Amino acid sequence: MSNFSFQCQARCGHTHARTGVFSTPHGIVETPRFMPVGTLANVKTLTPAQLKETGAQMVLSNTYHLHLQPGEEIVKRAGGVHKFMGWSGPMLTDSGGFQVFSLSEMRSITDDGVTFRSPRDGQMIHLTPERSIQIQNALGADVIMAFDECPPPGVGRDAVEKATERTYDWLKRCIQAHERSDQALFGIVQGGEYLDLRAEAVRMLTDLDLPGYAIGGVSVGEAPEVIDQVVQATAPLLPLDKPRYLMGVGTYREMVRAIAAGIDLFDCVIPTRLARHGSALVGGERWNVKNARFREDFTPLDASCPCYTCQNFTRAYLSHLLRAQELLAYTLLSIHNITELVGFTQRIRAAIAEGTFTEEFARWLAPIG
Amino acid sequence: MSNFSFQCQARCGHTHARTGVFSTPHGIVETPRFMPVGTLANVKTLTPAQLKETGAQMVLSNTYHLHLQPGEEIVKRAGGVHKFMGWSGPMLTDSGGFQVFSLSEMRSITDDGVTFRSPRDGQMIHLTPERSIQIQNALGADVIMAFDECPPPGVGRDAVEKATERTYDWLKRCIQAHERSDQALFGIVQGGEYLDLRAEAVRMLTDLDLPGYAIGGVSVGEAPEVIDQVVQATAPLLPLDKPRYLMGVGTYREMVRAIAAGIDLFDCVIPTRLARHGSALVGGERWNVKNARFREDFTPLDASCPCYTCQNFTRAYLSHLLRAQELLAYTLLSIHNITELVGFTQRIRAAIAEGTFTEEFARWLAPIG
Ligand SMILES: [Zn+2]
Ligand SMILES: [Zn+2]
Numbered sequence: 001m002s003n004f005s006f007q008c009q010a011r012c013g014h015t016h017a018r019t020g021v022f023s024t025p026h027g028i029v030e031t032p033r034f035m036p037v038g039t040l041a042n043v044k045t046l047t048p049a050q051l052k053e054t055g056a057q058m059v060l061s062n063t064y065h066l067h068l069q070p071g072e073e074i075v076k077r078a079g080g081v082h083k084f085m086g087w088s089g090p091m092l093t094d095s096g097g098f099q100v101f102s103l104s105e106m107r108s109i110t111d112d113g114v115t116f117r118s119p120r121d122g123q124m125i126h127l128t129p130e131r132s133i134q135i136q137n138a139l140g141a142d143v144i145m146a147f148d149e150c151p152p153p154g155v156g157r158d159a160v161e162k163a164t165e166r167t168y169d170w171l172k173r174c175i176q177a178h179e180r181s182d183q184a185l186f187g188i189v190q191g192g193e194y195l196d197l198r199a200e201a202v203r204m205l206t207d208l209d210l211p212g213y214a215i216g217g218v219s220v221g222e223a224p225e226v227i228d229q230v231v232q233a234t235a236p237l238l239p240l241d242k243p244r245y246l247m248g249v250g251t252y253r254e255m256v257r258a259i260a261a262g263i264d265l266f267d268c269v270i271p272t273r274l275a276r277h278g279s280a281l282v283g284g285e286r287w288n289v290k291n292a293r294f295r296e297d298f299t300p301l302d303a304s305c306p307c308y309t310c311q312n313f314t315r316a317y318l319s320h321l322l323r324a325q326e327l328l329a330y331t332l333l334s335i336h337n338i339t340e341l342v343g344f345t346q347r348i349r350a351a352i353a354e355g356t357f358t359e360e361f362a363r364w365l366a367p368i369g
Numbered sequence: 370m371s372n373f374s375f376q377c378q379a380r381c382g383h384t385h386a387r388t389g390v391f392s393t394p395h396g397i398v399e400t401p402r403f404m405p406v407g408t409l410a411n412v413k414t415l416t417p418a419q420l421k422e423t424g425a426q427m428v429l430s431n432t433y434h435l436h437l438q439p440g441e442e443i444v445k446r447a448g449g450v451h452k453f454m455g456w457s458g459p460m461l462t463d464s465g466g467f468q469v470f471s472l473s474e475m476r477s478i479t480d481d482g483v484t485f486r487s488p489r490d491g492q493m494i495h496l497t498p499e500r501s502i503q504i505q506n507a508l509g510a511d512v513i514m515a516f517d518e519c520p521p522p523g524v525g526r527d528a529v530e531k532a533t534e535r536t537y538d539w540l541k542r543c544i545q546a547h548e549r550s551d552q553a554l555f556g557i558v559q560g561g562e563y564l565d566l567r568a569e570a571v572r573m574l575t576d577l578d579l580p581g582y583a584i585g586g587v588s589v590g591e592a593p594e595v596i597d598q599v600v601q602a603t604a605p606l607l608p609l610d611k612p613r614y615l616m617g618v619g620t621y622r623e624m625v626r627a628i629a630a631g632i633d634l635f636d637c638v639i640p641t642r643l644a645r646h647g648s649a650l651v652g653g654e655r656w657n658v659k660n661a662r663f664r665e666d667f668t669p670l671d672a673s674c675p676c677y678t679c680q681n682f683t684r685a686y687l688s689h690l691l692r693a694q695e696l697l698a699y700t701l702l703s704i705h706n707i708t709e710l711v712g713f714t715q716r717i718r719a720a721i722a723e724g725t726f727t728e729e730f731a732r733w734l735a736p737i738g
Pocket of ligand 1: 301302305306307308309310311335336337339
């Protein structure tokens with residue numbers, strides 16, 4: 001795995017928080033860092049040039065969605081997902097597992113894999129660990145994820161235990177199927193809300209000496225305090241010298257508390273989804289920019305924000321674009337929201353390095369729930 | 370009118386075509402040049418930074434639409450339309466006349482003005498020449514247009530004659546109402562398909578010594594050959610030392626033939642409208658990028674095009690974005706389509722300067738109809 005390395009740089013004296021540099025064939029990721037999501041090989045409404053200006057370093061794309069449209073063969077023939085979408089920085093693809101379990105009309109789950117109906121054309125699709133890795137090898141992201149089973153919350157301990165065991169068996173098949181040394185395969189810790197199952201999963205995964213580890217199954221509908229408990233108990237068990245990725249999480253408080261537990265990487269669709277609903281992330285809050293109070297407010301969204309939107313436009317203008325249903329509103333709000341969340345993790349990184357993390361972010365470190 | 374000047378630079382030896390530089394308080398416009406339309410204080414899906422990269426110099430915005438949303442008072446308090454939308458180059462607003470006559474539920478037209486129902490909130494709005502100029506003075510574009518009556522085609526000579534006379538009376542009221550020397554008020558030549566009415570209108574308008582002249586009422590539904598006849602007969606009658614603007618026209622052939630008749634400026638919503646429908650302007654043709662033949666075409670839309678889209682993405686990627694209904698497709702196609710039309714007029718400008726206009730653009734100079 002000489003194509004990848006993770007160097008821990010600074011550690012917080014009071015928490016498990018750390019700063020690091022994750023090196024990939026397409027550049028470095030300075031951690032902790034928020035990663036925007038480009039589901040269909042684009043971060044919605046942003047060009048790669050705009051995306052780069054937000055400070056984003058690593059970008060996600062979705063195996064499940066790209067398999068359905070345009071199909072991994074087209075992406076491969078285009079030269080891989082980086083070239084296809086014009087993003088030259090680090091990329092990560094999920095395995096499709098989460099989407100198969102959350103978005104599809106499921107037909108069957110066996111030890112071999114899952115069968116589901118394509119929402120695009122109604123055809124039955126059979127996805128296995130091997131198939132997921134083949135697709136991700138074809139897409140060509142720097143980091144690829146193991147194909148895992150994500151049980152919904154509330155199914156009970158037996159079902160979670162079974163899914164966790166199956167996820168481990170599938171991981172070994174993923175490792176076998178994986179063919180490219182310029183892609184790092186991350187394992188995913190499952191185990192639901194059961195801390196002992198999580199701990200056991202960490203032990204088994206750590207023995208496989210993978211280039212990185214993710215905590216999965218935490219953004220599938222559980223209460224925030226349950227997610228927090230899992231993260232607080234599980235993250236510190238993961239190897240110190242590998243990047244740690246908390247999947248699907250991206251709110252201010254969840255990120256701060258997860259960073260305190262030792263998490264390095266996050267992804268979430270929230271900045272672009274909020275933009276589509278006319279909302280902006282400002283100073284830790286969500287603002288509805290369609291609110292009447294912004295109609296005649298000629299100040300920037302956030303005067304302290306370095307983004308293109310805040311440097312060039314007023315709240316009144318954004319309010320106007322939203323009221324006029326102009327698509328440019330979504331672009332400008334997405335630019336700001338991604339800049340805000342990436343910048344938030346950058347500020348945390350700086351605070352950890354300076355030894356001021358727990359002071360500066362005390363507001364966010366209070367227990368969840 | 371020391372804030373404005375028009376310098377003719379080169380003239381074609383075979384046609385009325387010319388190159389020039391139109392100077393405004395916000396910069397120059399090198400003519401002939403296509404102007405993109407930013408109806409609601411934004412060119413749909415493009416940031417001002419992206420718009421600037423297309424080569425656009427002067428941008429339009431619409432008085433009627435901005436009066437309804439957000440209202441000219443908000444734009445004025447924002448510092449004018451340039452500052453509001455973040456465009457620092459030359460701008461032009463139409464008078465609202467065309468939209469009132471084409472988009473509104475009209476209630477009455479009298480010598481005083483027009484009364485119509487607002488499509489936004491159903492309220493009755495009374496628009497007069499004075500009111501149109503007040504609104505345009507508040508918006509603050511460099512060039513503002515006289516408030517004119519645009520009769521639909523086929524109403525007959527008497528109705529057109531009456532509308533042309535009323536347009537002239539309204540123009541004199543516009544001149545009286547106009548209060549800002551940093552805005553140039555252009556007159557609009559009406560007269561429908563009647564060449565003698567057009568010629569008479571030119572004579573009367575020229576006597577008023579305005580800083581620029583437009584040919585209006587040519588994009589309201591007439592046959593292309595009728596528009597062409599009007600332009601060929603009318604444009605050469607306009608003063609040589611003033612910019613000439615053909616309103617609402619922006620197809621390749623119409624522009625080339627109008628330039629040959631001496632027109633300098635064009636505007637049309639076609640590049641952004643085509644983008645929203647998934648179409649690209651390439652080498653004088655309209656391509657439906659959703660067409661199956663582009664799905665696996667890994668070449669740029671137009672290898673000779675300098676635009677961001679053609680420099681960074683393939684037809685296959687654009688096809689994918691369109692099939693996935695990703696809004697980024699409209700941004701990328703709009704960037705290309707505007708670059709294409711602006712670049713087309715820039716190439717014509719270069720050819721006129723080099724004396725090769727009629728040779729190089731012979732394909733487009735053949736009579737219409
Ligand atoms: Zn911002
Ligand atoms: Zn192009």
